[in-house]
Amino acid sequence: MVRNELGKWRKTISVALSRYMAFKADFFLMLVAPSFVFIAINYNIWRSVYQSRGGESISGFTMDQMLHYQCWSFIITLLVRSHRTWNLSEHIRYGRLTAFLLYPFDAWKFYASEFIGFQLLQLVTAALAVGVLQVFKFLPPLDPQTLAIGFGFSLLVSVLWFALDFTFGLAAFWLEEVWIFRVIFGFFAVLFSGAFIPIELFPPGLQTFLSYTPFPLITSVPAHIFMGTSAVSLWSATTTLVGWIAALILCAAFVWRRGLRLYNAAGI
Amino acid sequence: MNEPTSPYLRVLHQQMLNSLAKLMSFRINFLLSTIFDLAAFVTFYYTTDFLFLHISHIGSWTRENFLFYIFWLQSVNCIHAGIVAPNFWNFASEIRDGNLDFRLLRPLGSLFDIFTALTRPVALLTLPFILGFVIYYGIQLGLPPMGWVMMPFLWILSLICIVLIEVMISMGLLWTKGGDGINFVRIHCQQFQRWPDFVYPDRIRWVFTRIIPFLAAITFPVRAVIGQGAWWEIPFLCVAMVCVWFVTKWLWAQGLRRYESASS
Numbered sequence: 001m002v003r004n005e006l007g008k009w010r011k012t013i014s015v016a017l018s019r020y021m022a023f024k025a026d027f028f029l030m031l032v033a034p035s036f037v038f039i040a041i042n043y044n045i046w047r048s049v050y051q052s053r054g055g056e057s058i059s060g061f062t063m064d065q066m067l068h069y070q071c072w073s074f075i076i077t078l079l080v081r082s083h084r085t086w087n088l089s090e091h092i093r094y095g096r097l098t099a100f101l102l103y104p105f106d107a108w109k110f111y112a113s114e115f116i117g118f119q120l121l122q123l124v125t126a127a128l129a130v131g132v133l134q135v136f137k138f139l140p141p142l143d144p145q146t147l148a149i150g151f152g153f154s155l156l157v158s159v160l161w162f163a164l165d166f167t168f169g170l171a172a173f174w175l176e177e178v179w180i181f182r183v184i185f186g187f188f189a190v191l192f193s194g195a196f197i198p199i200e201l202f203p204p205g206l207q208t209f210l211s212y213t214p215f216p217l218i219t220s221v222p223a224h225i226f227m228g229t230s231a232v233s234l235w236s237a238t239t240t241l242v243g244w245i246a247a248l249i250l251c252a253a254f255v256w257r258r259g260l261r262l263y264n265a266a267g268i
Numbered sequence: 269m270n271e272p273t274s275p276y277l278r279v280l281h282q283q284m285l286n287s288l289a290k291l292m293s294f295r296i297n298f299l300l301s302t303i304f305d306l307a308a309f310v311t312f313y314y315t316t317d318f319l320f321l322h323i324s325h326i327g328s329w330t331r332e333n334f335l336f337y338i339f340w341l342q343s344v345n346c347i348h349a350g351i352v353a354p355n356f357w358n359f360a361s362e363i364r365d366g367n368l369d370f371r372l373l374r375p376l377g378s379l380f381d382i383f384t385a386l387t388r389p390v391a392l393l394t395l396p397f398i399l400g401f402v403i404y405y406g407i408q409l410g411l412p413p414m415g416w417v418m419m420p421f422l423w424i425l426s427l428i429c430i431v432l433i434e435v436m437i438s439m440g441l442l443w444t445k446g447g448d449g450i451n452f453v454r455i456h457c458q459q460f461q462r463w464p465d466f467v468y469p470d471r472i473r474w475v476f477t478r479i480i481p482f483l484a485a486i487t488f489p490v491r492a493v494i495g496q497g498a499w500w501e502i503p504f505l506c507v508a509m510v511c512v513w514f515v516t517k518w519l520w521a522q523g524l525r526r527y528e529s530a531s532s
Contacts, residue, residue: 041459052325165527
């Protein structure tokens with residue numbers, strides 16, 4: 001039974017992997033573009049900012065610390081922000097979800113397999129990126145334990161991102177277009193997770209408000225874990241993260257049940 | 269309502285009316301689209317604002333210079349997002365599905381038809397609001413009279429330049445099979461424009477102002493308006509725009525030869 005179930009997961013993940021790599025030029029561009037843009041934009045802008053200040057530190061961040069923070073932010077972005085449920089809304093709108101309701105493999109399992117397949121690729125890409133950044137002295141040498149903890153925590157954050165993305169996709173039971181939710185959330189995530197400007201540089205009131213939201217967990221907390229400068233303990237951060245993931249999974253399950261009542265299998 | 273006399277403008281006018289009718293039938297989408305545009309605006313604004321809480325200038329530019337630059341870019345993006353942007357993804361899927369055939373057969377310039385087929389009129393609604401900020405920060409900067417006179421022309425130049433460069437990049441879709449990669453690159457290239465050219469190192473600046481003038485499209489006109497531009501920048505941008513157009517036409521002709529028409 002368990003073996004049979006694992007076999008289905010393995011097969012679906014393997015099909016997803018082959019599909020991602022089917023269009024080689026596209027796959028290559030999708031890997032290279034974010035890396036190049038990161039190096040060209042985030043890194044250089046912060047360098048310009050510090051040069052304008054004569055190298056003086058900003059809110060406790062020295063120039064080197066800020067540049068390291070930006071490198072980790074890039075690695076975390078690679079590991080966390082996948083949009084593997086982007087076609088869920090299309091499946092719901094055009095009635096293709098019916099097939100998943102009939103298969104002996106639930107729809108969420110299918111999307112989770114797609115997500116795992118993509119994460120396997122991103123894990124390799126991120127590991128390579130860390131290696132390249134260290135070789136070219138963008139990042140200092142790291143002990144394997146910190147690296148493993150940072151990667152592990154980032155992968156857990158990616159589950160949070162997947163749960164959010166899946167819930168946004170389910171809004172297609174009610175709405176014609178749901179990509180707007182993802183993009184709006186993406187805008188706010190870049191700003192409020194500290195992906196470009198560390199949260200420590202925000203006004204104090206906003207910092208307090210954000211500490212009650214999952215935004216810092218998306219970039220700021222894992223970046224500080226990688227840098228060894230986290231203000232919160234790993235245990236506390238992980239517990240909070242797991243709590244948010246559990247809440248989002250419950251929310252997604254609730255939305256799925258409600259949405260399925262409205263599903264009319266158009267196109268069957 | 270008076271209809272435009274040019275056949276192209278008539279088509280565009282009709283496309284906008286169709287999109288507006290569709291948008292009004294899905295009211296929540298209309299609301300979400302407006303929130304989407306405002307979210308982009310808010311995050312752009314606060315990224316600069318939070319940064320300038322800790323610094324007084326980057327290079328020779330102050331907070332006001334940067335905000336003027338950002339609102340200029342945002343206002344150009346309103347038109348871009350309203351008329352052209354939705355069509356890049358559509359172009360990719362039409363190549364994949366073979367639906368491009370039908371566009372090639374229409375008695376209309378194919379490039380025009382491809383890149384105006386889908387419109388998002390809601391993006392245009394925020395334009396007056398954002399232009400208000402361009403004028404506000406223009407006043408804060410004390411723009412010279414010549415800057416105000418040149419502003420509408422240079423703004424149009426920015427818009428045409430951005431659209432032409434993106435159309436040129438999207439011609440790469442005719443050479444790739446999936447389409448997502450090229451669109452991904454195009455979207456990432458847009459990120460460069462969020463900051464003026466002087467924040468980038470020399471090599472990157474040179475490539476994105478001289479070879480693919482993504483950065484020049486916004487930075488040069490803004491610099492000319494605020495009276496900091498070099499004499500050659502605007503003439504250079506005009507020449508670059510003509511070159512980009514010819515390269516696009518050439519790539520289009522070459523790409524069509526490779527097009528296999530999945531539907532036939």
